[in-house]
Amino acid sequence: MIVSSKTVPFVDLTLQHQPIQAEIEQAMATVVQRGDFILGKTLKEFETEFAQASGVKHGVGVASGTDAIALGLQACGILPGDEVLVPANTFIATVIGVIQAGATPILVDCDPHTALIDLNLAAKAITPKTKAIVPVHLYGQMVSPTALLDFAKAHNLIIFEDAAQAHLAQREGYKAGSVGMAAAFSFYPSKNLGAFGNGGMLVTSNEEVAQRVRTLRNYGAPKKYYHTEVGKNSRLDTLQAAILQVKLPYLSQWNQLRNQAGQIYDQGLKSGKNKGVIPMKNLSKGGHVYHLYVIRISEASSWSREQVQEFLGERGIQTGIHYPIPCHLQPAYKSLGYQLGDFPQAEMLCEEILSLPMYPGITSEQIAWVIEQLSLI
The missing domain is CATH 3.90.1150.10 (Aspartate Aminotransferase, domain 1)
Structure with a gap:
């Protein structure tokens, strides 16, 4: 067995964090001093800043990228019994999100040269129950926005982007998250924009979708103790938002x-x-x-x-x-x-x-x- 003196780690987060450690610590200290750990001021600021960076109007911080898919699809009008097209080679969280939304994932094969969903095969999988497609911008590359828009128009489908690996990715003049009705991002620590734990965000330019996710993430309550839907507890912590807000400009x-x-x-x-x-x-x-x-x-x-x-x-x-x-x-x-x-x-x-x-x-x-x-x- 050969043991090399050279080391190339798969990922090295310290190279990102060390130069901005003082900024991160200050941002966290500010949240601690303010004490608004849940749905606090910094979260609202980061939601706005990340949405703007992604080319859309609204951002809603949630507990994970999986929840961003599940709650986002619900907010886009996906109902139990609806079918949603999903690539077969995605991370399982995409499938879980569809199932948690109450829908049925219909898997589709991929292009072997890019690993992105094959829209020609997706067209063959459509049935009268098919209501949406979840293109996964895998490995950091977007599925062709123009092809997606043409596909969705031809088949009357909602586009809901899984952009968990594609923060600020661009293609054909579009930014990841700006192509469909809404999109999901993950802030898992190793992502291009990673938190110090789990976190996610729903982004959209549709105000009704954004407001519904705000309700669903907070026990289904548009205001405290008034529950209009069966929601869940899925909120991006203000401390995590503070870390992400520091990292976003970089x-x-x-x-x-x-x-x-x-x-x-x-x-x-x-x-x-x-x-x-x-x-x-x-x-x-x-x-x-x-x-x-x-x-x-x-x-x-x-x-x-x-x-x-x-x-x-x-x-x-x-x-x-x-x-x-x-x-x-x-x-x-x-x-x-x-x-x-x-x-x-x-x-x-x-x-x-x-x-x-x-x-x-x-x-x-x-x-x-x-x-x-x-x-x-």
Whole structure:
């Protein structure tokens, strides 16, 4: 076994947090001094600022990205019995959000070159019960907004974006979160904009949708002790909002650094395609925010993905898999009625994908080390 003296972590949050630690501590201290820990002043400010940064009018902070999907779909008018189109290769939270909204997730295969939902296949999955599509802007790249808008118009569907991995991503003149009726974001710590715990946000330009989510997140109460709906307790803590508010002004710069790192990877891995090392395609150019940098270890490679992971790990390079099991093959969701073979592209990707180190501050030397090691397989 080879143990390398070089280390390339999969993610290094300290590079983001150390330079702004004093700002974060001051922001948290202000909330502590004010004592408005639930639905406080800083939360309202951050909701407005994040909505504006995303190109929409309203933001509603909730406890998680999953809740942003569930409550957001309800607020958009999705009812029990409705069907919602969802990519089969998303994180399971997308499916959970649809189910918690009372709807039925209808899974759709993906484009193997981008891992984004295949809208041609989505069209074939539509029934009279289909009311919405949840395009997942996976890995930091948006599904084509113009194609989505044309698709939704042709089939009379609501667009509800899952932008959990796409903070401030852009494509075709649109920002993530501004394409559909509403969108969900996650502030899980490793996201491009991450809290110090769980958190999420619903964004929309529809005032009625925003107000309904405000009600649903707060026990179904538009005002204290007056409950008009069966809601839940799902509020973004003011302390988390304070942390996120400090980090938001830096997000564009951090995204730019991620995109630059992605370009270095793309350039360095060009020759690897002949060996079966295939990067996911960037169709968004500078608008891709690279929450993850993902390659495929395809059938053309003489190495298995597990062998590549072990080889890189021995050389100090941490990797991940996002995600190893497609939604339809998860044991908890057998009741959806799918089986092996139903979504061949998603199944193939789940066997081949490998996420390489990616974070703001990763150096060109570190990326070069990853590329050099991949060239040896």
